Amino acid sequence: MTLPPAPAASFLPERSPAPLNWRRRWLRRAMIAIVLLYAGGLIVAPLLGLVLGALADGLGPMLATFQNPQVQKAFGLTLRISLLVVVIQAIFGTLVAWMLVRDDFRGKRFINGLIDLPFAVSPVVVGYMLLLLFGRQGLFAPVLEAMNIRVAFAVPGMVLATLFVTLPFMIRELVPILKAFGVQQEQAAATLGANGWTTFWRITLPALRWGFIYGVTLTLARALGEFGAVLVIGGGIQGRTETATLYIYRALDERQYVGAYSAGLALGVFSMLLVLGTEFLRQREEKKA
Amino acid sequence: MAQLQAKPLPNAIPTSQRRPWGRWSVRAAALSYLALMLIIPLLVIFQDGLSQGLRGLWEAVSQPVAWAALTLTLRTSAIMVLINTIMGTLTAYVLVRYEFPGKSLLNALVDLPLAIPTLVTGVMLVILYGPQQPLGGWLERELGWRIIFAPPGIVLALLFVTFPFVVRAVQPVLLSLDRTLEDAAATLGAGPWTIFRRVTLPPLILPLTSGALLSFARAVGEFGSIIIVAGNIPLRTQTAAVYVWGEVESENRFGASAVSVALLAIAFTLILVVDLIQSRRESAQSYSQKEGA
Numbered sequence: 001m002t003l004p005p006a007p008a009a010s011f012l013p014e015r016s017p018a019p020l021n022w023r024r025r026w027l028r029r030a031m032i033a034i035v036l037l038y039a040g041g042l043i044v045a046p047l048l049g050l051v052l053g054a055l056a057d058g059l060g061p062m063l064a065t066f067q068n069p070q071v072q073k074a075f076g077l078t079l080r081i082s083l084l085v086v087v088i089q090a091i092f093g094t095l096v097a098w099m100l101v102r103d104d105f106r107g108k109r110f111i112n113g114l115i116d117l118p119f120a121v122s123p124v125v126v127g128y129m130l131l132l133l134f135g136r137q138g139l140f141a142p143v144l145e146a147m148n149i150r151v152a153f154a155v156p157g158m159v160l161a162t163l164f165v166t167l168p169f170m171i172r173e174l175v176p177i178l179k180a181f182g183v184q185q186e187q188a189a190a191t192l193g194a195n196g197w198t199t200f201w202r203i204t205l206p207a208l209r210w211g212f213i214y215g216v217t218l219t220l221a222r223a224l225g226e227f228g229a230v231l232v233i234g235g236g237i238q239g240r241t242e243t244a245t246l247y248i249y250r251a252l253d254e255r256q257y258v259g260a261y262s263a264g265l266a267l268g269v270f271s272m273l274l275v276l277g278t279e280f281l282r283q284r285e286e287k288k289a
Numbered sequence: 290m291a292q293l294q295a296k297p298l299p300n301a302i303p304t305s306q307r308r309p310w311g312r313w314s315v316r317a318a319a320l321s322y323l324a325l326m327l328i329i330p331l332l333v334i335f336q337d338g339l340s341q342g343l344r345g346l347w348e349a350v351s352q353p354v355a356w357a358a359l360t361l362t363l364r365t366s367a368i369m370v371l372i373n374t375i376m377g378t379l380t381a382y383v384l385v386r387y388e389f390p391g392k393s394l395l396n397a398l399v400d401l402p403l404a405i406p407t408l409v410t411g412v413m414l415v416i417l418y419g420p421q422q423p424l425g426g427w428l429e430r431e432l433g434w435r436i437i438f439a440p441p442g443i444v445l446a447l448l449f450v451t452f453p454f455v456v457r458a459v460q461p462v463l464l465s466l467d468r469t470l471e472d473a474a475a476t477l478g479a480g481p482w483t484i485f486r487r488v489t490l491p492p493l494i495l496p497l498t499s500g501a502l503l504s505f506a507r508a509v510g511e512f513g514s515i516i517i518v519a520g521n522i523p524l525r526t527q528t529a530a531v532y533v534w535g536e537v538e539s540e541n542r543f544g545a546s547a548v549s550v551a552l553l554a555i556a557f558t559l560i561l562v563v564d565l566i567q568s569r570r571e572s573a574q575s576y577s578q579k580e581g582a
Contacts, residue, residue: 024481027481028387031379031382031383031387032383032387032389034379035376035379035380035383035395036391036395038376038379038380039380039395039398039399039452042445042448042449042452043398043401043402043449043452044398045417046410046413046414046416046417046449047401047413049413049416049417049422050409050412050413050416052416053412053416092318092319092322095315095318095319095322096319096322096323098315098319099315099316099319099320102312103312103315103316105316111320111323112564113560113561113564114323114327114328115323115327116560116563116564117327117331117556117557117560118327119503119506119507119560120503120506120507120509120510120556120559120560121510121552121553121556122509122510122511122512122529122530122533122549122552122556123510123512123513123530124510124512124530124531124533124534124537125334125510125530125533125549125552125553126330127537128334128533128537128545128546128549129330129331129333129334129549130330131537132330132333132334132337132546133329133330133333139333160326163326164326164327164330167326167327196311218403221403221404224406225405225406225407225408225409225513226406227406227407227408227512227513228512228513228516228530228534231534232534232537245406245408245409245513248408248409248412249408249516249517252412252517260412261412261416264406264408264409264412264413265409267406267409268404268405268406268409271404271405271406272401272404272405274404275400275401275403275404276397276404279397279400
């Protein structure tokens with residue numbers, strides 16, 4: 001497919017006339033400048049704005065935000081929900097990915113397409129769907145009442161909502177790796193007498209390592225920042241179902257701007273470190289290879 | 290699995306004769322998870338939205354406030370896709386082809402919107418462009434541009450949230466392109482624009498389309514950033530997702546379900562098309578690999 005590039009590269013620069021080169025250079029500079037301006041204006045400038053907004057009254061008020069028990073409680077709830085979601089998603093994501101790669105049955109293609117859907121469903125609609133199922137007049141309301149379980153306007157509903165919106169991430173990271181890995185090593189292990197569980201635990205799982213790392217990162221970043229779905233199903237009850245994002249929303253409403261900006265900054269920086277850290281790990285791994 | 294240990298060699302390769310209990314139980318577990326998490330919630334909302342027939346659904350959706358919200362959503366998303374397609378392609382091109390200071394920083398910046406909660410995105414934009422802020426105030430006084438609590442703010446928020454999609458869809462394909470074709474076009478006298486349009490662009494069309502559609506799908510449902518940036522002014526800055534939220538809050542069940550069904554139908558269609566494009570690309574790739582072998 002690929003042609004040897006050497007000859008073209010060696011005679012081209014001599015042949016191309018000088019004025020064209022000059023124009024190309026300016027075209028190149030202009031393109032780089034446009035892209036840097038665009039990314040700077042769209043992403044860096046708002047980011048700097050947030051940092052300045054959080055520091056508007058100095059470092060003290062910003063740090064005081066995190067001593068506020070409401071804020072601590074909200075961040076704690078966000079962290080608890082996110083960690084639980086990551087664990088569930090890792091287990092069931094592995095099962096679903098394994099089914100999509102290794103299993104075959106009628107309707108698999110349809111299932112495969114369906115998995116990307118949460119990516120495009122509005123978070124508000126997600127929360128509303130769960131409300132239709134678990135709300136006061138919801139489909140499961142009689143059962144839940146009989147068993148005395150609260151899902152809507154409580155933490156379980158928020159976990160379900162976060163599970164829905166993060167569903168594709170783990171699966172989409174694991175499927176290509178599982179596909180590329182193939183079955184040869186597993187077959188070799190089976191030939192050597194390993195049973196199914198040992199083969200999975202010692203051969204398949206380690207091979208999926210990077211898929212898990214990426215999947216956990218993306219799931220966690222999305223779960224930490226989820227707002228619309230947990231707002232609708234959780235109701236944002238202060239001290240009970242208020243997550244970090246819901247606190248930010250309420251603080252803005254109550255015009256506690258420094259608190260809102262500081263909490264937003266903390267949440268954003270945490271997720272950014274998570275994503276950039278994973279990227280850093282991957283680059284180091286690539287250099288080793 | 291016990292049988293496998295008893296007769297290691299002949300049974301090492303998964304057989305079709307033995308009953309694959311392991312595989313069936315994984316299938317059952319995976320499918321029940323998906324049914325519980327995805328299919329039942331989706332069915333319930335469709336059932337609720339269609340409970341008054343297609344005509345009732347249409348009446349609820351075409352009611353002025355709902356219609357204005359839906360068209361505003363589609364309009365702002367379409368403008369976003371247009372800008373994002375052009376700037377995303379340019380960003381990917383610059384990242385793949387050129388060396389310049391700050392390149393790795395720019396590359397890292399592309400993924401950043403995925404990490405930032407969309408609510409925080411909205412907050413950031415209000416801090417920068419809000420009418421009481423220096424820059425936002427200046428833009429409004431001097432140029433008459435209102436950004437926050439107006440459609441431009443919505444477009445800006447959508448551009449921020451969907452920035453990675455087109456770039457990350459185009460980048461790997463651009464990286465794998467054979468550059469000798471462009472050199473050949475140059476020796477034959479084609480200018481840079483002609484080379485881009487006739488040689489570089491054609492193989493990028495499919496990934497570009499799938500990236501653009503994904504960003505559109507993501508934008509249509511966006512809520513967190515928009516509720517902050519656009520406020521909630523019916524007929525003016527209320528998008529479809531915000532409208533659904535308002536209907537849920539005011540316990541207008543059917544209004545919420547009808548617009549939800551409309552949003553879900555858009556999401557379904559877009560995801561289906563993206564899926565088709567991707568499977569077409571995959572089969573084209575495996576074909577060319579076979580050709581090469």
